Amino acid sequence: xxxxxxxxxxxxxxxxxxxxxxxxALVAYFFSREEWLAHLxxxxxxxxCAAQVAQLVARYETTHIWPLLNLYGSLSLFSAVSVAIxxxxxxxxxxxxxGGFVLALAALxxxxxxxxxxxxxxxxxxxxxxxxxxxxxxxxSSYAAFMVAFVIAIMYLIKYYYERGLEGGRFSPGxxxxxxxxxxxxxxxxxxxxxxxxxxxxxxxAVAVKMDTPNIAAAAAAGNAGAQWMNAMPSLAQLDVLIxxxxxxxxxxxxxxxxxxxxxxxxxxxxxxxxxxKETAALFSWIVYAIYMHLHTRxxxxxxxxxxxxxxxxxxxxxxxxxxxxxxxxxxxYKV
Amino acid sequence: xxxxxxxxxNDFTRTFGNVLFAVCLLLAWALMTLxxxxxxxxxxxxxxxxxxxxxxxxxxxxxxxxxxxxxxYYVGIIGLILVSLTVCTFKRVIPARLPxxxxxxxxRIPLNATISVPGDASQLQARVxxxxxxRGWMVRKREFGGAEWTFADKHNWARxxxxxxxxxxxxxxxxTTVYWARGFSGxxxxxxxxxxxxxxxxxxxxxxxxxxxIQPIMTKSGMVYQPIDYVSYVTVTGADGAARRQTIxxxxxxxxxxxxxxxxxxxxxxxxxxxxxxxxxGDLSSKLYEVGESIxxxxxxxxxxxxQFVPTVDRQTxxxxxxxxxxxxxVALEAIQSGQSAGAALxxxxxxxxxxxxxxxxxxxxxxxxxxxxRYDPGVALVGAGAFVLLAGLIVSFYFLPARLFVRVDGGxxxxxxxxxxxxxxxxxxxxxxxxxxxRHFAPxxxxxxxxxxxxxx
Numbered sequence: 001x002x003x004x005x006x007x008x009x010x011x012x013x014x015x016x017x018x019x020x021x022x023x024x025a026l027v028a029y030f031f032s033r034e035e036w037l038a039h040l041x042x043x044x045x046x047x048x049c050a051a052q053v054a055q056l057v058a059r060y061e062t063t064h065i066w067p068l069l070n071l072y073g074s075l076s077l078f079s080a081v082s083v084a085i086x087x088x089x090x091x092x093x094x095x096x097x098x099g100g101f102v103l104a105l106a107a108l109x110x111x112x113x114x115x116x117x118x119x120x121x122x123x124x125x126x127x128x129x130x131x132x133x134x135x136x137x138x139x140x141s142s143y144a145a146f147m148v149a150f151v152i153a154i155m156y157l158i159k160y161y162y163e164r165g166l167e168g169g170r171f172s173p174g175x176x177x178x179x180x181x182x183x184x185x186x187x188x189x190x191x192x193x194x195x196x197x198x199x200x201x202x203x204x205x206a207v208a209v210k211m212d213t214p215n216i217a218a219a220a221a222a223g224n225a226g227a228q229w230m231n232a233m234p235s236l237a238q239l240d241v242l243i244x245x246x247x248x249x250x251x252x253x254x255x256x257x258x259x260x261x262x263x264x265x266x267x268x269x270x271x272x273x274x275x276x277x278k279e280t281a282a283l284f285s286w287i288v289y290a291i292y293m294h295l296h297t298r299x300x301x302x303x304x305x306x307x308x309x310x311x312x313x314x315x316x317x318x319x320x321x322x323x324x325x326x327x328x329x330x331x332x333x334y335k336v
Numbered sequence: 337x338x339x340x341x342x343x344x345x346n347d348f349t350r351t352f353g354n355v356l357f358a359v360c361l362l363l364a365w366a367l368m369t370l371x372x373x374x375x376x377x378x379x380x381x382x383x384x385x386x387x388x389x390x391x392x393x394x395x396x397x398x399x400x401x402x403x404x405x406x407x408x409y410y411v412g413i414i415g416l417i418l419v420s421l422t423v424c425t426f427k428r429v430i431p432a433r434l435p436x437x438x439x440x441x442x443x444r445i446p447l448n449a450t451i452s453v454p455g456d457a458s459q460l461q462a463r464v465x466x467x468x469x470x471r472g473w474m475v476r477k478r479e480f481g482g483a484e485w486t487f488a489d490k491h492n493w494a495r496x497x498x499x500x501x502x503x504x505x506x507x508x509x510x511x512t513t514v515y516w517a518r519g520f521s522g523x524x525x526x527x528x529x530x531x532x533x534x535x536x537x538x539x540x541x542x543x544x545x546x547x548x549x550i551q552p553i554m555t556k557s558g559m560v561y562q563p564i565d566y567v568s569y570v571t572v573t574g575a576d577g578a579a580r581r582q583t584i585x586x587x588x589x590x591x592x593x594x595x596x597x598x599x600x601x602x603x604x605x606x607x608x609x610x611x612x613x614x615x616x617x618g619d620l621s622s623k624l625y626e627v628g629e630s631i632x633x634x635x636x637x638x639x640x641x642x643x644q645f646v647p648t649v650d651r652q653t654x655x656x657x658x659x660x661x662x663x664x665x666x667v668a669l670e671a672i673q674s675g676q677s678a679g680a681a682l683x684x685x686x687x688x689x690x691x692x693x694x695x696x697x698x699x700x701x702x703x704x705x706x707x708x709x710x711r712y713d714p715g716v717a718l719v720g721a722g723a724f725v726l727l728a729g730l731i732v733s734f735y736f737l738p739a740r741l742f743v744r745v746d747g748g749x750x751x752x753x754x755x756x757x758x759x760x761x762x763x764x765x766x767x768x769x770x771x772x773x774x775x776r777h778f779a780p781x782x783x784x785x786x787x788x789x790x791x792x793x794x
Contacts, residue, residue, distance in 0.1 A: 118555035124563050125586035125599075237761040244762070248734035255730055259723040268587045270598035270709040271521065272719060275405045281373045287366040293733075294359050299759050319373075328373065 006062065011055035012076070012114060018048030019083070019107035027100030033232055038096050045083055045103055052080035052110070063120035068136040069127050071325060075113025077137060078321075079106040082144035085249065089148065093242060097233060101151045131264035139257035139282070143317050145250030146289075149243050150314035156239040156307040159213065162230050166215035212236065240303050243310050244296055251289045258282055277328045281320035288313040353427035358420045365413050372404040418509055425502045434495055437487045439480045440742055445753035446760045449771040453748050453778040461486070461745045467777055471770075473741065486743035494736030495757060501729025507722030514715030521711035524597075526568075527605045527624060527703045535710060537593045538575040545569040546704040548602055550661050561660050566599050568706040584708065594712055601707030603627060604645040606667060609688075609698040624703060630672065636693050637673055644668040645702060649684060656682065667699045739763050741770075750774065 022044030029037035056076060059067040067073040086102040089095060123132070213236060219227035234242070261279070262272035273279060292309040295301035351357055375396055376383065384393040384402060400407040442448050453460055465475050465486060473488035524541075526532055531542040549565040568584040575593050582590045589598045603626070610620035610631060620631055631640040648657040649666045656666075670680040671691055683689045688698040739756045752771065756763045 118557055118560075119553075121553050121555065121560065121562055122551060122564055125566055129587045237764075241761050244758075252727060252730050252734065255723075255727050259720075259727065262723070263720070266716065267589065268598070270589065270596065270600065270711045271713070272716060275372065275377065277373045280369050280405070284366050284369045284373060287362050287369065291359050291362050291366070294355055294362065297758070298355060302759060302761075324373065 006058075008055045008059040008062065009114075009117075011051045011058060012110070015048045015051040015055060015079075016107050016110050016114075018044045018051060019079070019103045019110065022048060023100045023103035023107060025100070026096060026103060030097045030100055031229055033229065038099075041099055041103070042087075042090075042096060045087060045099060048103070048106070049080055049083040049087065052076060052083075056080070059120075065120055065122060066132050068140065069123045069132060070118075070121070071116040072113045072118075074136060074140050075109050075116070077140045078144050078147075079110040079113070080144075081137075081141045082106050082109075082147045085141075085145050085246070086148045086151075089242065089246060093234075093238075095152070095234065095242065098151050098155055101154070102148055105147060105151070126268050129264060129268060131260060131267070135257060135260040135264050138253055138260060142250045142253035142257055143321055145246055145253060146285075146310075146314050146317050149246040149250060149310050152239055152243050152246065153307040153310040153314075155233060156236060156243065156303075157311070159216070159230050159233055159236060159239070160304055160307070162226070163213040163216050163236075166219055166227070236303060240306060243307060247289060247292060247310060247313075251286070251293065254282070254286055254289070258286060278320065278324045281316075281324045285313060285316040285320050288316050349423055349427050352420045352423035355424065355428070358417070358424055361413060361417045361420055365417060368404055368410050368413060371401050372410075375401050375404070377405065378403055414509070418506060421502050421505060425499060429498050429502065435740075437476060437478050437485075439478075439483075439485050439744075440753065442742055442744060442751045442753040445742070445755060447755075447763060447767045448751070448753040449774075451750045451752070451771070451775055451778060453750060460748065460750070463778070464743060464745055464750055467774060468741065468743070471773075483744070483746075486741075486745070488741040488743060489738065491736040491738045493738075494732050495738045497729050497731075497733030497736065499729070500732060501726050504722045504724070504726025504729050507725055508719050509722075511715035511718030511720075511722055514718060515713045519711070519713045519715065521709065521713070523600065524708045524710060525603065525626065525705050526708060527705045529703070534592050534595060536712065537595055539593050540573045541592065541597070541708075542571045542573075543568055543706050544571055544581070546602060546706045548704075550659075552659070559658070561658060563660075566602055566706075568599055568708065570597075584706075592710075595710050596712070598709045598711070599706070600709045603705045603707060604647075605703045605705050606642060606645065606699055607701040607703070609700045611696045611698075613694040626705065631697065633691070633693070633695050636695070638678065638692060638695075639672050640691055640697060641670045641672050642667060643670050643680065646682065649682065654682070665702060669697070737762060737766075739766070750778070 022041045025037045025041035025044065028034070029041060056067050056073070059065075059073070068077050082102060083106050086099060090099060213230070216227045216230045220231035233239070258279075261282075265274060265279075266272040288309065292306060292313060295309065296306050376387070379402060381393075381397055381402075384396050387393070388396065396402055400409075404410050442450075461484070465477075468475050468486075468488040473490050474492060476487045476489070478485050478487065520536055522535060524532055524535075526541070526543045528543050528546055531540055533540050546569070547565070547567045548563065551562050551564050553560050553562050566586055569581070570584060570590075571579055571581050572590070572592050573579045584590050584597055584599045586599045589596045591597075605624045605626050607624055608621060608631065610617045610633075612634075617634075620633075625631065625642050627642055627645055629642055631642070633639060644656075644667070646656040646666045646668060647661060648659040648663045649655070650657045651664060656668075664684070666682050666684040668680065668682050669689065669691075671678040681689055683697070683699055685699050685702070688696045690696050737756055737758060739754055742753045742755070744751045752774070754760075754763055754767045754770075
């Protein structure tokens, strides 16, 4: 086999190829809504994800070294899990329209991870632990969930600001589409003291936070092509619920990842918490998503503000993942 | 309670019970945490002046950002979060999450529907109750102003999810407080053959042997020397006086009378032959020096600092090699005169160097030093338990949606509305499905109100 490309690298190239072509197909589907494009993109997403799982297994089988202990391996898992989570939610909520962006990011991260592939290396002593097989997949899976939530949040923001553009930029989150014939669904966001629901809805301080998009609907009906594909996206309320549900997958995973990391650190370094940059960056991300969850309990913070917090949360995850690994030295500086 | 005190109490609970205030505290906590990630922690002040512009370095030092995680404001903000969490739990979470059964104007609730049921209305109430009970709803009935209301709850127990999460956070805080109050930890570098007394314990620990394994690996970028194993072979004599031989590895600590000992790092200690005008200096020559220490030369302003132990010197170039395995070792020495460097040299083992004023120094022996850490943490079990309670609270909060149905049967109509702890959108699909089932269950003709919520996600 000397001179031949290792099997895991072949599978990696297959995965990158499948994601790239699948991303193009699903982005085209996003704009055109041609069903055949979705039927091309969906199998490619599944095939790419399967190739990645096979790649990680092949790497483990050939080297007998747990493949997630460096940036190459963890980014590979990150891409695979983000696509897997997306596929799950796409089948459940029919959100294939966003698949192009998830697959494009997965391909990008996977290709970047491949640049860190230095071949197989035995792990340093601190990484020789069964915790590596528990902690790393949990944390990386949480990152993947947050990436999918980020993509949906971007969709939300695109649709929101498109609607705002049609409106002429005259509204604020507190008074969206007043008198535009929107529903009264979210008319009871409430900022006063605790009252019963009955009291709250009668209170004059109730704030209208509507998440429907009548201007997009009107423009779509009038033949505006941009508005038509915006209109074909789920409603803002549905996107908001989707973001919440995906964050609700990521946050417990991140919490469990931090807990198992602490248990590992307790065994390896003598303290469950060392204030290492990676730990504190993960804590920072955890707090950002805790803020998201707290604010999402208040209806006036659902929607736009929640979407922005989800975006900020993912940026904090990226900082935790790459910034700390690559630029800040600490106990977690495992690159190759 | 006086009016002033009551007013203060009310203001205090209103402020600390407000979720937005809690979010502000979380935000402050997040930003302080981020500052500690970006700014190196616990370094010498000169490091900050070398890394940042002087005004920024001064700001970092004056605000204590160089040690932010142990600063009063970091601890203070966590304390405030705990106070907020406690007040929020008792003032908001418990009352709001376990709400009393009260009627509401059904047609003003976004998730509502009204169904007309033809035929005998006398049995309708009982049939409606059976319908919800049969689908797992907990049905309770109350009378308000002579009218009977039916309240149906699902996942009511899950309303306690936030409460559980808050309790978990508080338990973690209690565990860390126990460590601060009663725990201790530290580093113990121990040279081969040396015996140390275990801090805060009656036990002793002797390093019998230390082994490390480095594996050279050819990667795509070149040769890498990967550490594979560090092992300390020790003899521990506990408080009971019994001596036991034990092994400490990374990820495999040992317990010495309740304190855990961890393998952390390794290094080398050095012994030198120090002579002055050809005469051996007994004191200086018998001492074991660690890297970073200095040899103080008597009667001289000069001191010799041990900068580095180099395991392998390249025999061709004479320069330090990247190979950390022992093969032709040497010592990097630096002469310091009046606080200034007066020259440096790489001195191979068993080779003397003249450092002036008749002094000669010869590195004659190196000894492996095992870097151990010890820790006693009586709060660790609490922290672990709290973490899992917190996680359980999050899972309950996120994955179970407590919903309440308000049902009013009046003559031949059934009016129904739903509220949840997470707003209306989250329950929209299930509510539509439930109403559809209710319609199918009773009659083909109906009048619906509220929203048209059945938009398809594509």
